[in-house]
Amino acid sequence: MMVSDAEPLQGWDALLLLRDQPLRPGEERRLGFVFLSGQEAADTFKTAGQFYLWEGRFIGEATVVS
Structure with a gap:
């Protein structure tokens, strides 16, 4: 089993x-x-800057512009 230091997905x-x-x-x-x-x-999305769109599966990615 692999252990990761990455933060869990939200x-x-x-x-x-x-x-x-x-x-x-x-x-x-x-x-x-x-x-x-x-x-x-x-606020979470603004801090992240980039995120993935999910609709039962990954369907795209997004970048916060303002």
């Missing part, structure tokens, strides 16, 4: 603000998020 529920246009595979877009867990989740 998950936060969020809604992507897609403006009624689906995000297609390979597409890059600047969009907003609404975090269902409030400011604590938003």
Whole structure:
């Protein structure tokens, strides 16, 4: 069994603000998020800077821009 010093993965529920246009595979877009867990989740993402999108599996990655 391998032991890792890495921090455990965290998950936060969020809604992507897609403006009624689906995000297609390979597409890059600047969009907003609404975090269902409030400011604590938003602060976590700002600190991380980059994160993965999960919908039953990894579906993309994101970078915090502001």
